[in-house]
Amino acid sequence: MARQHLKDDLIFPLIFENSVEGILVTNDKGKIIRTNPSCLSIFGYTPEEMLDQPVEMLIPINLRDRHIHNRENYAMNPESRPMASELEIMGLRKSGEKIPLEISLSHANSEIGALTICFIVDVSNKHSLKTALENERELIRQYLDVTKSIFLVLGKNEQIIAVNKQGSKLLGLPEDELKGKNWFDEFIPEAERESVRAVFIRMMNNEIGITHSNENSIIGSGGNRHLIEWHNTLLKDKFGQPEATLSSGVDITEKRALEREKTEALVLGQENERRRLAQELHDGLGQSISAIGLNLNALEPELKSFNDKFKKIYEEVKEKLNETVEEVRAISRNLTPKILDDFGLQKALEHLCDTIDKSTLVELNLNLYGDMSNVDKVQALGIYRIIQELVNNALRHADPKNVFVHVTRGESEWIVLVEDDGRGFDPVAKPKGMGLSNVRSRAELLKGEVHIDSNEKSGTTVSVNIPL
Secondary structure, eight states: OOOOOOOHHHHHHHHHHHOSSEEEEEOTTSBEEEEOHHHHHHHTOOHHHHTTSBGGGGSOGGGHHHHHHHHHHHHHSOOOBOOOGGGOEEEEOTTSOEEEEEEEEEEEEETTEEEEEEEEEEOHHHHHHHHHHHHHHHHHHHHHHHOSSEEEEEETTSBEEEEOHHHHHHHTSOHHHHTTOBHHHHHSOHHHHHHHHHHHHHHHTTOSOSEEEEEEEEEOGGGOEEEEEEEEEEEEOTTSOEEEEEEEEEEOHHHHHHHHHHHHHHHHHHHHHHHHHHHHIIIIIHHHHHHHHHHHHHHGGGGGGSOHHHHHHHHHHHHHHHHHHHHHHHHHHHHSOHHHHHHOHHHHHHHHHHHHHHHSSSEEEEEEESOOSSOOHHHHHHHHHHHHHHHHHIIIIIOOSEEEEEEEEOSSEEEEEEEESSOOOOTTSOOSSSHHHHHHHHHHHTTOEEEEEEETTTEEEEEEEEEO
16 A cells, blocks of 8 residues: 655644644734634633634733733744743633643744744643642641751751751751751760761761661750750652751750659659668567567576477577578668768678678679779769669579679779679560669669670670769
8 A cells, every 4th residue: 555645734734733732823913813622622712702803812801901012012023932931821711710821932924914823731730739839838837837846957068958947946046047057066065976977977878777866965055955856867869879867856855854853763762762671670670589589588597497409499599580680680781781871882882792792602703993982972872772783683683603893983984894604685675673774773863874795605794884
Protein backbone atom coordinates (compact mmCIF):
# COMPACT_ATOMS: atom_id res chain seq x y z
CA MET A 1 0.00 0.00 0.00
CA ALA A 2 1.33 3.43 -0.89
CA ARG A 3 2.15 5.64 2.07
CA GLN A 4 -0.43 8.37 2.50
CA HIS A 5 0.70 11.95 2.95
CA LEU A 6 -1.34 14.68 4.54
CA LYS A 7 -1.10 18.04 2.94
CA ASP A 8 -0.18 21.09 5.00
CA ASP A 9 -3.62 22.52 4.56
CA LEU A 10 -4.97 19.41 6.32
CA ILE A 11 -2.29 19.11 9.05
CA PHE A 12 -2.70 22.58 10.50
CA PRO A 13 -6.48 22.35 10.96
CA LEU A 14 -5.99 19.01 12.71
CA ILE A 15 -3.44 20.53 15.11
CA PHE A 16 -5.70 23.52 15.73
CA GLU A 17 -8.74 21.40 16.49
CA ASN A 18 -6.97 18.82 18.66
CA SER A 19 -4.54 20.99 20.63
CA VAL A 20 -4.80 20.56 24.42
CA GLU A 21 -4.05 24.26 24.72
CA GLY A 22 -6.78 26.73 24.05
CA ILE A 23 -6.14 28.66 20.83
CA LEU A 24 -7.87 31.95 20.16
CA VAL A 25 -7.34 34.22 17.12
CA THR A 26 -8.23 37.93 17.08
CA ASN A 27 -8.04 40.57 14.33
CA ASP A 28 -6.43 43.99 14.57
CA LYS A 29 -9.63 45.34 16.19
CA GLY A 30 -9.48 42.78 19.03
CA LYS A 31 -12.45 40.83 17.72
CA ILE A 32 -12.48 37.05 18.05
CA ILE A 33 -12.43 35.38 14.64
CA ARG A 34 -11.55 31.79 15.56
CA THR A 35 -11.44 29.47 18.59
CA ASN A 36 -10.59 25.81 19.03
CA PRO A 37 -12.49 23.27 21.21
CA SER A 38 -10.02 23.54 24.12
CA CYS A 39 -10.52 27.33 24.24
CA LEU A 40 -14.31 26.90 24.23
CA SER A 41 -14.00 24.38 27.07
CA ILE A 42 -11.87 26.75 29.15
CA PHE A 43 -14.36 29.63 28.92
CA GLY A 44 -17.62 27.66 28.64
CA TYR A 45 -18.95 29.27 25.45
CA THR A 46 -20.16 27.93 22.10
CA PRO A 47 -18.37 29.06 18.90
CA GLU A 48 -21.35 31.26 17.96
CA GLU A 49 -21.30 33.03 21.34
CA MET A 50 -17.65 34.02 20.94
CA LEU A 51 -17.37 34.70 17.20
CA ASP A 52 -16.90 38.39 16.32
CA GLN A 53 -17.02 39.42 20.00
CA PRO A 54 -14.34 41.61 21.61
CA VAL A 55 -11.68 39.54 23.34
CA GLU A 56 -12.29 41.59 26.51
CA MET A 57 -15.41 39.50 27.09
CA LEU A 58 -12.99 36.92 28.46
CA ILE A 59 -11.41 39.39 30.89
CA PRO A 60 -12.82 40.39 34.32
CA ILE A 61 -14.53 43.81 34.16
CA ASN A 62 -12.04 45.51 36.47
CA LEU A 63 -9.13 44.46 34.22
CA ARG A 64 -10.64 45.26 30.80
CA ASP A 65 -9.39 48.84 30.43
CA ARG A 66 -5.85 47.76 31.18
CA HIS A 67 -6.16 44.84 28.77
CA ILE A 68 -7.35 47.15 25.96
CA HIS A 69 -4.31 49.36 26.55
CA ASN A 70 -1.95 46.37 26.54
CA ARG A 71 -3.58 44.94 23.41
CA GLU A 72 -3.21 48.22 21.49
CA ASN A 73 0.46 48.47 22.49
CA TYR A 74 1.05 44.92 21.33
CA ALA A 75 -0.60 45.67 17.96
CA MET A 76 1.84 48.55 17.47
CA ASN A 77 4.87 46.38 18.24
CA PRO A 78 3.90 42.72 17.83
CA GLU A 79 6.38 40.07 18.88
CA SER A 80 6.19 36.47 20.03
CA ARG A 81 5.92 35.99 23.78
CA PRO A 82 6.53 32.47 25.12
CA MET A 83 4.29 31.04 27.79
CA ALA A 84 5.57 31.70 31.32
CA SER A 85 4.11 32.25 34.77
CA GLU A 86 5.00 35.95 34.67
CA LEU A 87 2.53 36.38 31.78
CA GLU A 88 -0.25 34.91 33.87
CA ILE A 89 -3.54 36.82 33.74
CA MET A 90 -7.06 36.32 35.05
CA GLY A 91 -9.78 35.12 32.68
CA LEU A 92 -13.58 35.19 32.98
CA ARG A 93 -15.78 32.21 32.25
CA LYS A 94 -19.31 32.49 30.93
CA SER A 95 -20.51 31.49 34.40
CA GLY A 96 -18.80 34.56 35.86
CA GLU A 97 -16.06 32.49 37.53
CA LYS A 98 -12.60 34.01 37.44
CA ILE A 99 -9.81 31.65 36.41
CA PRO A 100 -6.02 32.05 36.34
CA LEU A 101 -4.51 31.62 32.88
CA GLU A 102 -1.06 31.38 31.38
CA ILE A 103 -0.82 32.68 27.81
CA SER A 104 1.68 33.00 25.02
CA LEU A 105 1.25 35.30 22.04
CA SER A 106 2.15 35.09 18.40
CA HIS A 107 1.24 37.24 15.40
CA ALA A 108 0.68 36.76 11.68
CA ASN A 109 -0.36 38.78 8.64
CA SER A 110 -3.24 37.58 6.53
CA GLU A 111 -5.54 38.69 3.72
CA ILE A 112 -7.86 40.22 6.35
CA GLY A 113 -5.07 42.04 8.17
CA ALA A 114 -2.84 41.49 11.21
CA LEU A 115 -3.84 38.62 13.46
CA THR A 116 -2.95 37.88 17.07
CA ILE A 117 -2.82 34.24 18.06
CA CYS A 118 -3.22 33.42 21.78
CA PHE A 119 -2.27 30.05 23.25
CA ILE A 120 -4.11 29.62 26.58
CA VAL A 121 -3.67 27.21 29.52
CA ASP A 122 -6.03 27.02 32.49
CA VAL A 123 -3.77 26.86 35.59
CA SER A 124 -6.55 26.62 38.18
CA ASN A 125 -5.25 23.27 39.42
CA LYS A 126 -1.75 24.66 39.65
CA HIS A 127 -3.05 27.57 41.70
CA SER A 128 -5.03 25.27 43.95
CA LEU A 129 -1.94 23.18 44.61
CA LYS A 130 0.16 26.31 45.14
CA THR A 131 -2.43 27.72 47.55
CA ALA A 132 -2.66 24.42 49.41
CA LEU A 133 1.13 24.28 49.65
CA GLU A 134 1.30 27.86 50.93
CA ASN A 135 -1.45 27.12 53.46
CA GLU A 136 0.42 24.03 54.61
CA ARG A 137 3.64 26.02 54.94
CA GLU A 138 1.79 28.69 56.89
CA LEU A 139 0.37 26.05 59.23
CA ILE A 140 3.86 24.63 59.72
CA ARG A 141 5.20 28.12 60.42
CA GLN A 142 2.41 28.74 62.93
CA TYR A 143 3.11 25.40 64.60
CA LEU A 144 6.83 26.12 64.79
CA ASP A 145 6.07 29.54 66.27
CA VAL A 146 3.70 28.31 69.01
CA THR A 147 5.33 24.99 69.92
CA LYS A 148 7.47 24.81 73.03
CA SER A 149 9.98 22.66 71.16
CA ILE A 150 13.13 24.08 69.64
CA PHE A 151 13.63 23.47 65.93
CA LEU A 152 17.15 23.93 64.61
CA VAL A 153 18.71 23.33 61.19
CA LEU A 154 22.52 23.09 61.02
CA GLY A 155 24.51 23.09 57.79
CA LYS A 156 27.63 21.08 57.04
CA ASN A 157 29.76 24.02 58.17
CA GLU A 158 28.22 23.76 61.68
CA GLN A 159 26.42 27.07 61.17
CA ILE A 160 22.76 27.75 61.97
CA ILE A 161 20.58 27.77 58.85
CA ALA A 162 17.20 28.15 60.55
CA VAL A 163 15.71 28.26 64.04
CA ASN A 164 12.13 28.77 65.26
CA LYS A 165 10.81 31.38 67.72
CA GLN A 166 11.18 29.13 70.74
CA GLY A 167 14.82 28.55 69.87
CA SER A 168 15.38 32.29 69.38
CA LYS A 169 13.71 33.02 72.73
CA LEU A 170 15.82 30.49 74.58
CA LEU A 171 19.05 31.66 72.96
CA GLY A 172 18.18 35.32 73.44
CA LEU A 173 18.74 36.46 69.84
CA PRO A 174 16.39 37.00 66.86
CA GLU A 175 16.49 34.43 64.08
CA ASP A 176 18.22 36.70 61.57
CA GLU A 177 21.08 37.27 64.03
CA LEU A 178 21.38 33.57 64.85
CA LYS A 179 21.71 32.53 61.22
CA GLY A 180 25.31 31.93 60.25
CA LYS A 181 26.61 31.53 63.82
CA ASN A 182 28.62 28.41 64.71
CA TRP A 183 26.30 26.38 66.91
CA PHE A 184 28.95 24.49 68.85
CA ASP A 185 31.40 27.32 69.49
CA GLU A 186 28.79 29.84 70.61
CA PHE A 187 25.97 27.91 72.27
CA ILE A 188 27.39 24.66 73.70
CA PRO A 189 29.26 24.76 77.05
CA GLU A 190 32.97 24.14 76.65
CA ALA A 191 32.92 21.00 78.79
CA GLU A 192 30.38 19.34 76.44
CA ARG A 193 31.38 20.98 73.15
CA GLU A 194 33.61 18.34 71.59
CA SER A 195 31.41 15.38 72.54
CA VAL A 196 28.32 17.09 71.07
CA ARG A 197 30.25 18.13 67.95
CA ALA A 198 31.42 14.53 67.56
CA VAL A 199 27.77 13.37 67.31
CA PHE A 200 27.13 15.94 64.56
CA ILE A 201 30.25 14.91 62.63
CA ARG A 202 29.32 11.24 62.83
CA MET A 203 25.84 12.02 61.48
CA MET A 204 27.28 14.06 58.60
CA ASN A 205 29.66 11.17 57.83
CA ASN A 206 26.74 8.70 57.75
CA GLU A 207 28.24 6.83 60.71
CA ILE A 208 25.05 7.19 62.77
CA GLY A 209 21.55 6.35 61.59
CA ILE A 210 19.40 8.99 59.92
CA THR A 211 17.78 9.69 63.29
CA HIS A 212 19.65 10.02 66.56
CA SER A 213 18.73 11.19 70.08
CA ASN A 214 20.93 12.78 72.70
CA GLU A 215 20.95 15.22 75.62
CA ASN A 216 23.23 18.18 76.15
CA SER A 217 23.28 21.63 77.72
CA ILE A 218 23.04 24.88 75.79
CA ILE A 219 23.95 28.41 76.83
CA GLY A 220 20.80 30.53 76.64
CA SER A 221 20.00 34.18 77.14
CA GLY A 222 21.76 35.80 80.08
CA GLY A 223 24.26 32.93 80.21
CA ASN A 224 21.67 30.57 81.67
CA ARG A 225 22.15 26.90 80.92
CA HIS A 226 19.35 24.63 79.79
CA LEU A 227 19.42 20.86 79.45
CA ILE A 228 17.87 19.90 76.09
CA GLU A 229 16.70 16.50 74.91
CA TRP A 230 17.30 16.39 71.14
CA HIS A 231 15.89 14.25 68.35
CA ASN A 232 18.07 14.69 65.28
CA THR A 233 17.29 13.89 61.65
CA LEU A 234 19.81 13.84 58.83
CA LEU A 235 18.73 15.81 55.75
CA LYS A 236 20.13 14.64 52.40
CA ASP A 237 20.37 16.25 48.98
CA LYS A 238 18.91 14.78 45.78
CA PHE A 239 22.03 12.62 45.39
CA GLY A 240 21.59 11.09 48.84
CA GLN A 241 24.51 12.97 50.38
CA PRO A 242 24.23 14.48 53.91
CA GLU A 243 23.44 18.17 53.63
CA ALA A 244 22.21 19.34 57.04
CA THR A 245 20.67 18.18 60.32
CA LEU A 246 17.19 19.00 61.58
CA SER A 247 16.93 18.84 65.35
CA SER A 248 13.88 19.19 67.56
CA GLY A 249 14.65 19.80 71.20
CA VAL A 250 12.70 19.94 74.45
CA ASP A 251 13.94 21.81 77.52
CA ILE A 252 14.12 19.15 80.25
CA THR A 253 15.97 21.28 82.84
CA GLU A 254 12.99 21.40 85.22
CA LYS A 255 12.16 17.77 84.55
CA ARG A 256 15.67 16.66 85.52
CA ALA A 257 15.58 18.94 88.58
CA LEU A 258 12.31 17.30 89.71
CA GLU A 259 13.78 13.85 89.09
CA ARG A 260 16.81 14.84 91.13
CA GLU A 261 14.60 16.09 93.97
CA LYS A 262 12.66 12.84 93.83
CA THR A 263 15.88 10.81 93.98
CA GLU A 264 17.19 12.94 96.83
CA ALA A 265 13.94 12.40 98.72
CA LEU A 266 14.15 8.66 98.06
CA VAL A 267 17.75 8.42 99.28
CA LEU A 268 17.01 10.64 102.28
CA GLY A 269 14.04 8.42 103.07
CA GLN A 270 16.26 5.35 102.91
CA GLU A 271 18.79 6.93 105.27
CA ASN A 272 16.04 7.96 107.69
CA GLU A 273 14.61 4.46 107.57
CA ARG A 274 18.05 3.01 108.26
CA ARG A 275 18.41 5.29 111.30
CA ARG A 276 14.93 4.32 112.50
CA LEU A 277 15.69 0.62 112.18
CA ALA A 278 19.03 1.08 113.93
CA GLN A 279 17.33 2.94 116.75
CA GLU A 280 14.69 0.22 117.08
CA LEU A 281 17.39 -2.43 117.16
CA HIS A 282 19.11 -0.53 119.96
CA ASP A 283 16.01 0.40 121.94
CA GLY A 284 13.93 -2.71 121.31
CA LEU A 285 15.87 -5.83 120.38
CA GLY A 286 19.06 -4.55 122.00
CA GLN A 287 17.37 -3.99 125.34
CA SER A 288 15.69 -7.38 125.18
CA ILE A 289 19.00 -9.09 124.49
CA SER A 290 20.60 -7.19 127.36
CA ALA A 291 17.80 -8.33 129.67
CA ILE A 292 18.34 -11.97 128.62
CA GLY A 293 22.05 -11.56 129.29
CA LEU A 294 21.39 -10.21 132.78
CA ASN A 295 19.07 -13.11 133.53
CA LEU A 296 21.70 -15.58 132.38
CA ASN A 297 24.32 -13.89 134.51
CA ALA A 298 21.96 -14.20 137.48
CA LEU A 299 21.98 -17.97 136.98
CA GLU A 300 25.77 -18.32 137.16
CA PRO A 301 25.91 -18.77 141.01
CA GLU A 302 23.58 -21.75 140.60
CA LEU A 303 25.68 -23.47 137.90
CA LYS A 304 27.41 -25.71 140.45
CA SER A 305 24.06 -27.36 141.21
CA PHE A 306 23.40 -28.05 137.48
CA ASN A 307 24.22 -31.38 136.01
CA ASP A 308 26.59 -31.55 133.04
CA LYS A 309 23.77 -31.55 130.50
CA PHE A 310 22.26 -28.28 131.73
CA LYS A 311 25.67 -26.71 132.19
CA LYS A 312 26.39 -27.40 128.51
CA ILE A 313 23.00 -25.96 127.47
CA TYR A 314 23.72 -22.85 129.56
CA GLU A 315 27.10 -22.32 127.86
CA GLU A 316 25.60 -22.81 124.37
CA VAL A 317 22.80 -20.33 125.09
CA LYS A 318 25.28 -17.76 126.38
CA GLU A 319 27.52 -18.26 123.35
CA LYS A 320 24.57 -17.84 120.95
CA LEU A 321 23.51 -14.75 122.85
CA ASN A 322 26.97 -13.20 122.45
CA GLU A 323 26.90 -14.02 118.72
CA THR A 324 23.49 -12.39 118.45
CA VAL A 325 24.76 -9.27 120.20
CA GLU A 326 27.63 -8.99 117.69
CA GLU A 327 25.27 -9.54 114.74
CA VAL A 328 22.88 -6.87 116.00
CA ARG A 329 25.79 -4.48 116.45
CA ALA A 330 27.06 -5.25 112.92
CA ILE A 331 23.61 -4.68 111.45
CA SER A 332 23.28 -1.42 113.34
CA ARG A 333 26.71 -0.25 112.15
CA ASN A 334 25.77 -1.05 108.54
CA LEU A 335 22.49 0.77 108.89
CA THR A 336 24.09 3.91 110.34
CA PRO A 337 27.88 3.97 109.88
CA LYS A 338 28.67 6.17 112.89
CA ILE A 339 32.34 5.47 112.23
CA LEU A 340 31.97 7.55 109.06
CA ASP A 341 31.00 10.63 111.08
CA ASP A 342 33.54 9.98 113.82
CA PHE A 343 36.65 8.95 111.88
CA GLY A 344 36.04 9.77 108.21
CA LEU A 345 35.75 7.90 104.90
CA GLN A 346 39.05 6.02 105.02
CA LYS A 347 38.47 4.41 108.43
CA ALA A 348 34.83 3.64 107.54
CA LEU A 349 35.84 1.85 104.32
CA GLU A 350 38.65 -0.03 106.04
CA HIS A 351 36.25 -1.19 108.77
CA LEU A 352 33.56 -2.15 106.23
CA CYS A 353 35.93 -4.19 104.08
CA ASP A 354 37.71 -5.74 107.05
CA THR A 355 34.40 -6.86 108.54
CA ILE A 356 33.26 -8.42 105.25
CA ASP A 357 36.67 -10.03 104.68
CA LYS A 358 36.60 -11.72 108.11
CA SER A 359 32.97 -12.83 107.90
CA THR A 360 33.11 -14.52 104.47
CA LEU A 361 35.36 -16.89 102.53
CA VAL A 362 35.84 -14.20 99.88
CA GLU A 363 39.13 -12.33 99.93
CA LEU A 364 38.34 -8.61 99.85
CA ASN A 365 41.13 -6.19 98.94
CA LEU A 366 40.84 -2.43 99.55
CA ASN A 367 43.14 0.05 97.83
CA LEU A 368 42.95 3.78 98.55
CA TYR A 369 44.78 6.43 96.53
CA GLY A 370 45.00 10.16 97.16
CA ASP A 371 44.04 12.33 100.12
CA MET A 372 41.15 10.77 102.01
CA SER A 373 40.90 13.53 104.65
CA ASN A 374 38.41 16.41 104.78
CA VAL A 375 35.91 14.69 102.50
CA ASP A 376 32.53 16.38 102.05
CA LYS A 377 30.02 14.52 104.25
CA VAL A 378 27.48 14.08 101.45
CA GLN A 379 30.12 12.68 99.09
CA ALA A 380 31.59 10.48 101.84
CA LEU A 381 28.22 8.91 102.62
CA GLY A 382 27.43 8.47 98.92
CA ILE A 383 30.77 6.78 98.16
CA TYR A 384 30.44 4.56 101.25
CA ARG A 385 26.92 3.43 100.27
CA ILE A 386 27.94 2.83 96.64
CA ILE A 387 30.85 0.59 97.67
CA GLN A 388 28.70 -1.16 100.27
CA GLU A 389 26.03 -1.89 97.67
CA LEU A 390 28.47 -3.05 94.97
CA VAL A 391 30.36 -5.39 97.32
CA ASN A 392 27.12 -6.88 98.67
CA ASN A 393 25.89 -7.36 95.08
CA ALA A 394 29.05 -9.27 94.22
CA LEU A 395 28.76 -11.47 97.32
CA ARG A 396 25.05 -12.21 96.75
CA HIS A 397 25.02 -12.85 93.01
CA ALA A 398 28.53 -13.48 91.60
CA ASP A 399 29.94 -16.15 93.97
CA PRO A 400 33.45 -14.66 93.62
CA LYS A 401 36.73 -15.76 95.16
CA ASN A 402 38.16 -12.26 95.16
CA VAL A 403 36.71 -8.76 95.29
CA PHE A 404 38.88 -5.67 94.72
CA VAL A 405 37.85 -2.18 95.79
CA HIS A 406 39.85 0.77 94.43
CA VAL A 407 39.07 4.33 95.52
CA THR A 408 41.01 7.23 93.98
CA ARG A 409 40.69 10.89 94.84
CA GLY A 410 42.09 12.83 91.89
CA GLU A 411 42.37 16.53 91.18
CA SER A 412 38.88 16.85 89.75
CA GLU A 413 37.01 13.63 90.50
CA TRP A 414 36.58 10.51 92.58
CA ILE A 415 37.06 7.19 90.80
CA VAL A 416 35.48 4.18 92.51
CA LEU A 417 36.23 0.77 91.01
CA VAL A 418 34.78 -2.50 92.30
CA GLU A 419 35.90 -5.71 90.57
CA ASP A 420 35.10 -9.36 91.15
CA ASP A 421 36.15 -12.64 89.52
CA GLY A 422 32.77 -14.34 89.89
CA ARG A 423 29.84 -14.95 87.57
CA GLY A 424 29.14 -12.05 85.26
CA PHE A 425 25.83 -10.89 83.82
CA ASP A 426 24.34 -9.00 80.88
CA PRO A 427 24.54 -5.27 81.74
CA VAL A 428 21.91 -4.48 79.10
CA ALA A 429 19.30 -6.83 80.57
CA LYS A 430 16.84 -5.48 83.12
CA PRO A 431 18.30 -6.07 86.61
CA LYS A 432 16.37 -8.35 88.92
CA GLY A 433 17.16 -6.50 92.14
CA MET A 434 17.44 -2.91 93.33
CA GLY A 435 21.21 -2.94 93.91
CA LEU A 436 22.43 -1.31 90.69
CA SER A 437 19.42 1.01 90.66
CA ASN A 438 20.44 2.26 94.11
CA VAL A 439 24.03 2.70 92.94
CA ARG A 440 22.90 4.78 89.96
CA SER A 441 20.61 6.89 92.15
CA ARG A 442 23.45 7.59 94.55
CA ALA A 443 25.79 8.45 91.68
CA GLU A 444 23.24 10.77 90.04
CA LEU A 445 22.84 12.69 93.29
CA LEU A 446 26.58 13.29 93.25
CA LYS A 447 26.44 14.17 89.50
CA GLY A 448 28.44 11.04 88.77
CA GLU A 449 28.39 8.39 86.06
CA VAL A 450 28.24 4.61 86.36
CA HIS A 451 29.90 2.26 83.84
CA ILE A 452 29.50 -1.54 83.93
CA ASP A 453 31.68 -4.12 82.19
CA SER A 454 30.60 -7.70 82.74
CA ASN A 455 30.61 -11.12 81.10
CA GLU A 456 30.33 -14.69 82.31
CA LYS A 457 34.02 -15.50 81.84
CA SER A 458 35.77 -12.56 83.50
CA GLY A 459 33.42 -11.37 86.22
CA THR A 460 32.22 -7.81 86.66
CA THR A 461 33.85 -4.39 86.88
CA VAL A 462 31.80 -1.37 87.95
CA SER A 463 33.37 2.07 87.79
CA VAL A 464 31.81 5.23 89.20
CA ASN A 465 33.16 8.69 88.37
CA ILE A 466 32.10 11.48 90.73
CA PRO A 467 33.22 15.11 90.24
CA LEU A 468 34.76 16.82 93.26
